[in-house]
Amino acid sequence: MPKKVLSSRPQKLRLYVAGHAPNSILAIANLKLICETHLPTDHELEIVDLLEDPRRALADGIVVTPTLLRLHPLPVRKVIGNLSDASQVLLALGR
Amino acid sequence: MKVHSPQAVATKTSTGIRGFDEITEGGLAKGRTTLVMGGAGCGKTVFALQSLAAGANTAKEPGIFVAFEEPVRQILANAASFGWDLVNLSKKKIFFFDARLSPDIVKAGEFDLVGMLGMLKAKVQEIGAKRIVFDGIDVLLSLLDDPNAERREVYRIRDWMSEMGLTGIITQKVGAHEDERRHSFLQFMVDCVVILRHQVDDGTAFRSLRIMKYRGSSFSGGEFPITLDTRGMSLSHRGPVELAYKVSNERISSGLSRLDTMLSGGYFRGSIILVSGAPGTAKSTLSGLFAEAACERGERTLYVSFDEGADQISRNLRSVGIRLAPHRRSGLLKMFSTRTHGRNIDEQFIALQEMVLAFEPRCLVVDPFSTLSSKNVHHAAVDTAQQFLDFLKTRQITVVNTSLMDGLATTNEATATAISTVADTWIHLSYFAQDGERNRALTIVKSRGMGHSNQVRELTLSEKGVDLADVFISQGKVLMGVARWEWEQRELEQEKRGRLASDQRRLQLEIAQAEAVARIEVMKKEMDGRDAELARLLKTVGAAATLFDSDRAVLKKMRRADEDAGPHAKTRPTKKHPIKPAKVRR
Numbered sequence: 245m246p247k248k249v250l251s252s253r254p255q256k257l258r259l260y261v262a263g264h265a266p267n268s269i270l271a272i273a274n275l276k277l278i279c280e281t282h283l284p285t286d287h288e289l290e291i292v293d294l295l296e297d298p299r300r301a302l303a304d305g306i307v308v309t310p311t312l313l314r315l316h317p318l319p320v321r322k323v324i325g326n327l328s329d330a331s332q333v334l335l336a337l338g339r
Numbered sequence: 340m341k342v343h344s345p346q347a348v349a350t351k352t353s354t355g356i357r358g359f360d361e362i363t364e365g366g367l368a369k370g371r372t373t374l375v376m377g378g379a380g381c382g383k384t385v386f387a388l389q390s391l392a393a394g395a396n397t398a399k400e401p402g403i404f405v406a407f408e409e410p411v412r413q414i415l416a417n418a419a420s421f422g423w424d425l426v427n428l429s430k431k432k433i434f435f436f437d438a439r440l441s442p443d444i445v446k447a448g449e450f451d452l453v454g455m456l457g458m459l460k461a462k463v464q465e466i467g468a469k470r471i472v473f474d475g476i477d478v479l480l481s482l483l484d485d486p487n488a489e490r491r492e493v494y495r496i497r498d499w500m501s502e503m504g505l506t507g508i509i510t511q512k513v514g515a516h517e518d519e520r521r522h523s524f525l526q527f528m529v530d531c532v533v534i535l536r537h538q539v540d541d542g543t544a545f546r547s548l549r550i551m552k553y554r555g556s557s558f559s560g561g562e563f564p565i566t567l568d569t570r571g572m573s574l575s576h577r578g579p580v581e582l583a584y585k586v587s588n589e590r591i592s593s594g595l596s597r598l599d600t601m602l603s604g605g606y607f608r609g610s611i612i613l614v615s616g617a618p619g620t621a622k623s624t625l626s627g628l629f630a631e632a633a634c635e636r637g638e639r640t641l642y643v644s645f646d647e648g649a650d651q652i653s654r655n656l657r658s659v660g661i662r663l664a665p666h667r668r669s670g671l672l673k674m675f676s677t678r679t680h681g682r683n684i685d686e687q688f689i690a691l692q693e694m695v696l697a698f699e700p701r702c703l704v705v706d707p708f709s710t711l712s713s714k715n716v717h718h719a720a721v722d723t724a725q726q727f728l729d730f731l732k733t734r735q736i737t738v739v740n741t742s743l744m745d746g747l748a749t750t751n752e753a754t755a756t757a758i759s760t761v762a763d764t765w766i767h768l769s770y771f772a773q774d775g776e777r778n779r780a781l782t783i784v785k786s787r788g789m790g791h792s793n794q795v796r797e798l799t800l801s802e803k804g805v806d807l808a809d810v811f812i813s814q815g816k817v818l819m820g821v822a823r824w825e826w827e828q829r830e831l832e833q834e835k836r837g838r839l840a841s842d843q844r845r846l847q848l849e850i851a852q853a854e855a856v857a858r859i860e861v862m863k864k865e866m867d868g869r870d871a872e873l874a875r876l877l878k879t880v881g882a883a884a885t886l887f888d889s890d891r892a893v894l895k896k897m898r899r900a901d902e903d904a905g906p907h908a909k910t911r912p913t914k915k916h917p918i919k920p921a922k923v924r925r
Contacts, residue, residue: 262453270448294454298461301454307438309454312447324440325448332447 255287255337256316262309263295267326271310274327282334288316314338351556352400352470352506355393356386358574362559363550366390367531371554372497372507374525377535381546382565382572383510384414385421386535387472389571390508392423395432400469400506403434403462405455408475408512411435421571434462440482449485452492456499463503471500472508480522490524497528530554535565548574566689573689585609591636591702591737594628594661597807601783601792602764609735610787611728611761613708615744616768620779621798622741623647624805625766626704627656627663629739633702634666641700642674643691645707649674652706660804673698688727701736708740728761763787768798771819778819781807797823 261268294301314321323336351365360366375383394400480489500507532551549562563574589608599605614622633640653663666672765784770777779798783791796807797819
């Protein structure tokens with residue numbers, strides 16, 4: 245079953261935020277809620293403050309903040325925005 | 340704390356765009372933001388890139404280019420022809436930031452540019468950037484898709500640039516049918532607004548630039564034609580043109596001596612000559628004559644053709660006795676041919692100007708100077724044309740322009756005005772269709788500062804050369820070609836007939852005279868015969884004197900009469916008694 249295949253390999257997520265910008269703070273909160281309620285517990289989530297590590301963001305091709313990357317499984321998916329639209333986020337994450 | 344002293348406000352920074360720096364008295368305001376708006380393909384990106392390149396190359400100001408719309412690779416490829424060496428600059432002095440959001444990106448809520456500006460700040464500090472471009476802000480705005488967010492993010496960018504002390508350019512694509520008011524806050528927000536336009540008139544593309552607003556600075560508010568060439572964008576305007584060029588009284592030959600006579604000595608040196616006319620009225624021939632004459636005087640001459648190739652022109656002119664090939668070989672004459680259709684009119688003039696600067700001719704032919712003949716010429720193009728001609732005047736270059744024009748009356752008024760303004764000497768060639776043939780007629784419409792003939796002349800072309808012939812007016816009609824020839828023939832015929840008639844009359848008189856002389860001779864002979872006969876008769880009769888007394892009396896009377904002639908008798912014998920009244924009576 246596809247759901248099992250997906251859940252058998254842990255999701256790897258990275259969220260780029262920009263300091264204490266309102267959208268960034270919102271995005272962190274929204275994402276944590278989505279993960280707790282919809283994702284299996286073995287997912288990996290990394291939150292990067294772009295203002296502290298701009299080079300990394302450049303390398304990842306980040307343009308706006310907040311940007312959520314699903315690095316694993318491939319292909320890489322990008323979601324922009326404060327993640328207030330949970331259904332869009334879940335769609336992008338393949339849930 | 341930021342303090343803007345008046346000097347700091349006045350400080351401007353060059354855009355590297357020729358003409359723009361002049362009309363803005365220095366370029367863009369340092370540390371301020373300029374909005375460049377316009378439709379697709381009118382040169383917004385070029386404007387921005389050129390300013391960055393100028394900053395990096397000449398002003399030692401590194402820059403950042405944020406591309407919202409086009410991939411960086413594509414931008415570099417498009418700008419490769421401009422010779423700014425962007426690829427090399429992009430390694431160190433200009434940082435290209437690909438800010439495109441791929442179409443498959445998922446949007447889940449509001450976002451902002453805090454992160455992007457954070458990254459850009461790091462880059463600004465890294466390369467010491469002084470200039471920045473946000474190219475295609477409209478793409479970002481449409482993605483934000485919320486008036487409040489749009490405004491908030493644009494102000495964020497503006498404040499950030501100001502904080503970083505960057506000279507900024509924001510470009511915005513404005514469609515013709517879009518509601519421009521929606522993003523009008525952009526115009527209020529920035530310090531300077533530049534509007535670019537791209538339009539096509541009569542198959543020719545025009546780009547123009549207008550400064551709508553420039554806070555704290557004076558600027559020329561007109562619409563200026565812009566052109567793109569290998570050095571990038573330039574404005575055809577070079578600041579206010581002063582019509583103060585040196586004028587010359589020197590006359591130079593038109594290459595056609597009778598035309599020189601009609602112009603009471605030829606063209607003025609440094610004047611603008613326009614040769615207008617319908618297709619095939621020998622406009623190029625007059626140009627060729629002028630070029631040939633110039634070369635024979637040893638003057639460098641540039642012949643620019645937008646119709647035909649140089650070799651073809653050379654060959655065609657050879658057929659009417661104009662020899663350009665030797666001058667081309669000697670390098671005195673340079674011929675340049677190019678196609679213009681679809682090119683920006685101002686690009687053509689910039690190219691012409693560059694050729695003139697490079698070759699430094701004393702005489703120039705532009706065949707045809709099409710701006711002056713098109714039906715719907717954009718006023719900007721006419722301005723460009725005038726600026727080009729003014730440029731020639733300041734350099735005392737005599738120029739012969741040809742212009743396709745069917746008739747003077749049908750000419751578009753604006754065009755006629757434009758021509759009349761620029762042309763010092765205007766020669767119009769036309770066809771006279773008459774008696775099943777077409778002949779070329781030459782008229783001098785105007786010629787400033789010289790007496791000139793108001794006569795129409797027929798222009799004749801043959802392998803022997805080009806010439807002007809008098810035309811005849813008969814019954815209110817101008818006679819040319821065969822009609823003129825016939826007229827001339829008739830004249831000759833009449834003269835001949837008159838001569839013949841008098842010859843004949845003389846002959847008749849001579850014959851009559853000869854007849855009279857002959858008749859006299861015959862009569863004399865008859866008289867002699869009778870005399871002889873009479874003598875014989877008398878001899879035969881002899882002494883016998885058998886003659887009747889009456890007869891003898893007659894004879895006696897005659898002889899006596901002869902003797903009695905007195906003084907006549909002395910002269911008559913030399914004439915052998917030609918006429919004797921008695922005998923004639925008899």
